[in-house]
Amino acid sequence: MKDITILAVDDIEANRVSLQYLIQEYLENVHLILASSGEEALKITYKEEIDIIILDVQMPGLDGFDTAKYLKSNPRTQNIPIIFLTAAFKKEEFQQKGFQIGAVDYLTKPIENHQFINKLNLYIEVIIKNKQLKAVNDNLYKALQKEIELKEQIQKQQLELIEQSKMAALGEMIGNIAHQWRQPLSLISTCASGIKLNHELGISKEEEVINSLETILKTAQILSETIDNFREYSYKDKLAKFNLSEVINKAIKTREHLINENSIEVITNLDNNIELTNLPNSLVQALVNIIHNSKDALEKIDTKRYIFIESFIDKNNLIVINIKDNAGGIKTEHINKVFEPYFTTKHQAHGIGLGLNITYKIINDSMYGKIKIKNIKYTYQEKIYEGAEVTITLPFKI
Ligand SMILES: Nc1ncnc2c1ncn2[C@@H]1O[C@H](COP(=O)(O)OP(=O)(O)OP(=O)(O)O)[C@@H](O)[C@H]1O
Ligand SMILES: [Mg+2]
Incomplete structure (x- = not known):
């Protein structure tokens, strides 16, 4: 694949041959197309992607100026640089006319071979740079487009x-x-x-x-x-000052039937003095989701079933809510995925895997708190239990 395609238009064969010789001898990577009239040149520009046109002025039929005007009036060809190369029309007024039509150069013969090739080389360099820029631009545009999509x-x-x-x-x-x-x-x-x-x-x-x-x-x-x-x-979710224990008890109450049905004992150890300004109803929803998960896990064990809920203020003056069960915990290979949307280990009828994802969003995004989940081993009434523990930390005010 040649980098540049040049179309040279001249009605005199000897001129075409010498141009061809020059270009092939001195310029690499140039694909040269020859045309013997303005009409032929226009036809070629319809079929080929031309980078530069070298145009004779005096030709029978369409002369160089008319050919150039046609080229400039067509959106497909109007940006192709035109270089006039003439032996006959040397006068200043012709040069001016050539530039007015939109030529980038007007060269008159005799022209020294090296001078001509140098000029051509300069244009080729600019065109290649432009092409490269356009490619970069196109790529950038595509990347941008992709990003937007x-x-x-x-x-x-x-x-x-x-x-x-x-x-x-x-x-x-x-x-x-x-x-x-x-x-x-x-x-x-x-x-x-x-x-x-x-x-x-x-x-x-x-x-x-x-x-x-x-x-x-x-x-x-x-x-x-x-x-x-x-x-x-479910619906009211306004910022309000509320008592933490009341909200925790409310969450337990809304799942009381499930807790009782499954003989689960909920053991609370709450600091009843904690008052905070945040979203109480969202917190109920988050706690309900966590309790619900413990209930689901506890259903599978045959021994005594517990959910422990405690609340306290930690040394950083943050409010902590701790919820743990004795259902055995989460498999190690799953524990990093439980906050992801649609991660579930339950049958379709029992869970879609949004509970903890919603809870995470409520605590982190809406309530400016943090939530963690881990497996723990602990002792209660001199017996060792294992289960999942969810820890929520919340600020006093948002
Ligand atoms: N207390 C827990 N004990 C054991 N595994 C748990 C516990 N809590 C969560 N998991 C695990 O984390 C997964 C994701 O929980 P999540 O609440 O996001 O979804 P789900 O309960 O499966 O479905 P959904 O809550 O949408 O009904 C659960 O499927 C379960 O495997
Ligand atoms: Mg759940």
Whole structure:
């Protein structure tokens, strides 16, 4: 592949031959195309990528000036440097005309071979530099384009992730409400069908009806409270001053049914005086996710099941919340991945792997705290246990 393509246009064959000789003799890496008329030259520029045109002025048909005008009027060819080379049109006015049309040079014969080749070489150098610059530019542009695409993709993925985590949270909330509603709903239905049946059998007693209606009203009240509870911690997330122990207890309470169902004993050791300004409802959500994970892990063990939660202020005046279980811990090959989105070791129906990722974002990004997870071995009531321990540190104020 030659670096540069030169098109030389001259109607006189002897001139073309001597140009060809000169260029082949003195210039390396130049591909030379010869044309014997302006028309032929224009046709060639449609097919070939030309870098320089050496153009005779006096030619039958389209002369050099007209050919140059055509070249300059076509976007495809307008930037090709044109060098006029003429023996006949030497006068100043012709030179001026040549430059006006847009030629980069106007050389008149006789011209010394070396002088001509030197000039040509200079143009070639500039053109090669320009080509290199353009290549660098193109590469830069491509790299930039790629980077923009990548950024857009990441943004899109993040939005999808947020969307999915919202859906996951919503699904979980609905699941919990459904769970908490099951028992009161069946109580309402039992009371209502009892009233109806007694009425149909004609054995309805006023006192019993009133009792049943009262139970229905009270139970409906519980249903409505359940919703309020969940709404409060799912949606409202305003910066507020709150008591840490209250928030921890609230998190335990929202998972009380699961804790009881699985015979888990939650042992708390809390500093009840800690008050902080942060996002209380987000913290409930983070703690719930951690408790939920412990519950999932504890389900698999047959011995006594514990979750220990403690809170205290450390020597750096940071608030620490420690949650550990005795479910055996996380496999070493998994422990560095648990905060990654979609990392799960659970069956699809039980986890999608967002719990700890959301928790991490809540603690680090929203609450300006830190969260760590590790496996530990500890003693409780003279027995040795092993499990996962999550440590959250939070500032007093954000
Ligand atoms: N207390 C724990 N004991 C043992 N393994 C745990 C514990 N907590 C987390 N893990 C491991 O970390 C993984 C990721 O937890 P994460 O909460 O992010 O997702 P998940 O519980 O699998 O699904 P999701 O929370 O989205 O329902 C779990 O699948 C589990 O393997
Ligand atoms: Mg989880």
